[in-house]
Amino acid sequence: xxxxxxxxxxxxxxxxxxxxxxxxxxxxxxxxxxxxxxxxxxxxxxxxxxxxxxxxxxxxxxxxxxxxxxxxxxxxxxxxxxxxxxxxxxxxxxxxxxxxxxxxxxxxxxxxxxxxxxxxxxxxxxxxxxxxxxxxxxxxxxxxxxxxxxxxxxxxxxxxxxxxxxxxxxxxxxxxxxxxxxxxxxxx
Numbered sequence: 672x673x674x675x676x677x678x679x680x681x682x683x684x685x686x687x688x689x690x691x692x693x694x695x696x697x698x699x700x701x702x703x704x705x706x707x708x709x710x711x712x713x714x715x716x717x718x719x720x721x722x723x724x725x726x727x728x729x730x731x732x733x734x735x736x737x738x739x740x741x742x743x744x745x746x747x748x749x750x751x752x753x754x755x756x757x758x759x760x761x762x763x764x765x766x767x768x769x770x771x772x773x774x775x776x777x778x779x780x781x782x783x784x785x786x787x788x789x790x791x792x793x794x795x796x797x798x799x800x801x802x803x804x805x806x807x808x809x810x811x812x813x814x815x816x817x818x819x820x821x822x823x824x825x826x827x828x829x830x831x832x833x834x835x836x837x838x839x840x841x842x843x844x845x846x847x848x849x850x851x852x853x854x855x856x857x858x859x
Contacts, residue, residue, distance in 0.1 A: 673800045673837035674713055675762040678812035680741060681788040681795055683754040695756070695787040698780050705776050706760065711767020715760035716809065726750045735759060736808030741816045743793040756788070759812050761801070765834055768798065769844045772831075794819045797828045800837045 683692045706712055718730035727738050728748045746754035762768040771777055797815040801807055815828035824833035836842040 672803045674803055674805075675765055675768055675798055676759070676801045676805075676807040676811070676815075677762055677768045677796065677798050678757065678759045678807075678816060679796045680743070680755070680757045680793070680812075680816055681784070681791065682744060682746060683756055683787055684789055686747065686752050686754045687750070692754075692787050695780065695783075698776065699756075702776050702780060706771055709767065709771045709775075711763035712771070713761035713763060714806070715758065726753060728753075732809065734806040734808075736810055739809040739813050741793070741813040741820075743791075743816075743820075757812070759807060759809060761807070765798070765831070765842075765844050766846075769831055769846065772796075794830065796830070798830070798834065799828050800826075800835075 683689075683695070685691045687696055703715065706715065716732055716735035718725075718727070718732055722730040726749055730738060732738055740755050740757065744755050746752060760768070762771075772781070794816055797812070797819045799807075799815050818825070819828040819830065822828075824830050824835070826835040826839035829835050831844050834842050834844055
């Protein structure tokens with residue numbers, strides 16, 4: 672069996688704590704909670720407890736590895752200068768992560784991304800398959816985003832527009848199944 676590893680990456684217009692991006696920061700905890708309660712969600716990268724006083728770059732992320740960002744990030748690495756927004760998660764299948772990404776609170780925040788983030792010149796997410804006993808690392812996420820940017824969708828790293836199945840064959844995301852699984856109602 673295999674699971675879908677999924678990473679997102681964006682750069683805020685201003686560092687965390689700035690009024691221009693505060694609403695995005697305020698929406699992050701409920702969005703994470705919604706993800707964790709979504710059908711097909713397996714796990715997400717979380718720092719070890721009692722590290723909120725450290726920047727993401729200095730926290731212990733356990734099995735998810737040392738925190739890293741792709742080469743596209745040129746911002747700061749302290750709490751006062753950090754302007755990257757990124758996630759790393761595991762999902763049971765493509766339809767589950769698709770349903771979460773394009774539904775609920777995440778869809779709402781995604782529709783407002785131009786208010787908070789720089790216009791990307793890189794992929795804002797990447798997906799890839801991992802074995803059931805594998806936890807992807809932040810370093811893996813960087814490699815997959817950079818590969819998608821440099822080479823386009825492939826079995827190594829892909830987008831929803833050109834996905835691959837766990838065997839490396841081109842496939843399509845079943846959006847109707849994703850809507851049904853997420854409880855978004857009947858397929859149209």
